[in-house]
Amino acid sequence: MTRQAVADALEEIGLLLELRGENPFKTRAYGNGARILRSLDRDLAALVRSGELGTIPGIGAALSEKITTLVNTGELPYLEKLRAEVPPGLLDCLKIQGLGPKKAQVLWSCLGVTGLDSLEAACKEGRVKALDGFGATTERKLLEGIERLRSQAGRFLQPVVQEAAERLLKTIRAVPGVLRAEAAGSVRRRAETSKDIDLVTSATDAEGVMDAFVAAAGIEEVTGRGPTKCSVRLVAGPAVDLRVVDDVSYPAALFYFTGSKAHNVAVRGRAQRLGFRLNEYGLVRNEDGAAVDCEDEAAIYAALGLAWIPPELREDQAAAHHSLPRLVAADDIRGVLHCHSTWSDGTATVAEMADAARKLGLSYLGLCDHSQSAAYAGGLSVERVVAQREEIDRLNRTFGSEFRILHGIESDILADGRLDYPDEVLERFDLVVGSVHSRFQLSANEQTARLLRAIDNPYLDIVGHLTGRILLSRDPYPLHVERVLDAAAEAGVAVEINAHPERLDIDAKALRYGLARGMQTAVNPDAHSTEGLQDIRYGLGIARKGWCTPDDVLNAWPLDRLLDHLSSRRARALARGGARGSS
Secondary structure (H helix, E strand, C coil), rough: CCHHHHHHHHHHHHHHHHCCCHHHHHHHHHHHHHHHHHCCCHHHHHHHHHHHHCCCCCCCCCHHHHHHHHHHCEEEHHHHHHHHHHHCHHHHHHCCCCCCCCHHHHHHHHHHHCHHHHHHHHCCCCCCCCCCCHHHHHHHHHHHHHHHHHHCCCCCEHHHHHHHHHHHHHHHHHCCEEEEEEEEHHHHHCCCCCEEEEEEEECCHHHHHHHHCCCCCCCCEEECCCCCCEEECCCCEEEEEEEEEEECCHHHHHHHCCCHHHHHHHHHHHHHCEEEEEEECCEECCCCCCCCCCCCCHHHHHHHCCCCCCCHHCCCCCEEEEEEEECCCHCCEEEEEEEEECCCCCCCCCCHHHHHHHHCCCCCCEEEEEECHHHHHEEECHHHHHHHHHHHHHHHHHHCCCCCEEEEEEEEECCCCCECCCCCCCCCCEEEEECCCCCCCCCCHHHHHHHHHHHCCCCEEEEEECCCCCCCCCCCCCCCCHHHHHHHHHHEEEEEEEEECCEEEHHHHHHHHHHCCCCEEEECCEECHHHHHHHHHHHHHHHHHCCCCCCHHHHHCCHHHHHHHHHHHHHHHHHHHHHCCCC
């Protein structure tokens, strides 16, 4: 069993125990164990074989025994016993924003709620609001949550679909006779979430490709197979469609199945106006019915008088543009900002995070552990800020000019918009990221005023995860986003693209709005482990969808330019009126 699957199993045990009303210390131990495994940078199976698993902080004897059983057998009788004691539909109810295990347990024991359908019925009959601690507002929000869950059913985050697509493409490309193969659909367009995976390949032997495809690891069920198309469902959940075409048709097929529908309609409409017919088989001249020889997608666009349009931009009418910006790419990234260490809630030391960043070829690391208000995440007191700075200074002296750790902080933006350190502390940081971590229930006007005051603070350099959303789990809090982006652009404060795949916040639409007004951004992994540094690739997808150039992205800049920018921006802000937003 994979590390991720073991972590999922531990998390499920914790939830099932809480639904049964077990000791909270016991339930939290399983949740903590799952978190530790997800951020683990070592091979789990190797740790089990060597007997070192129990030496990891937070993994006691009981957890070690269960993890070992899961890794070695793929099963755990203790988990199966718990599953038999708790209605499986209750776990679906826990996906509703604001409904935790304690309230779900009350709904189960008092109203017989065993899943979404019975919860919906209890709400519509007014039985939920009659319970102590619930009320009419809770009942309404539960109904809204049920509707939201159903609308998002069957969608998957980028790590699930991207990694599955890469693994399957590796299998396909190894088959003799395969000429070209790529992911298409929403996966290629780097959508925030996807319902399924589309793969397109050209090959001389379609049957051989499909035989290898259905035999690949992780296939749960073959749902269809024909001469050119094969469909499966993965153990991880997504459905996958593989289409096998001849190499002449491959460019058109890749274009067609990449989408989006709106983009395809726009390009096909242009083709018709120019006297062509474009479909999944190729580009044909209406005048004589002759196929236009197109070696790749770029040739199709060129035949229609267009520059090649990157897949990330194919969500709308981008086909109307004859020139497009040079979008930021992985090779442009010079450093990472907004990362955490064991000083707060990270799992790797400062030295380990720096070493991992250096191995990725980066030249700087912005370490931004949690601030003092975030006690739940080990936030830094003023005294610990000083001690951390001393450690960072020692490490920087060993790097010379080759690498630099920036001493930053992720400072909580308090409900009234203040940052949670006084000015004399904030001014010592190389970099200040300000984020909202509490009071999500404020009104849109109140939340907007909160962000505007934070942006008015001259020590704030970057706004972190602007809307607070968690994809497929938590809606953005109410906020007048455009007003905040206008203010950030005017103040020279960047708004990050939080690259964690559960956030991807801000979204591409808001990003493009801000960039058009001169706002800058940073693609920040918000890494809590060395492995998390690589989440930046998911944020780059959003950056490209938002039309970001390297010049728009702070961490695509050389260190000297970044430091000059941070220093001069702060000086200008202080000159404009002082630290009006600080404590």
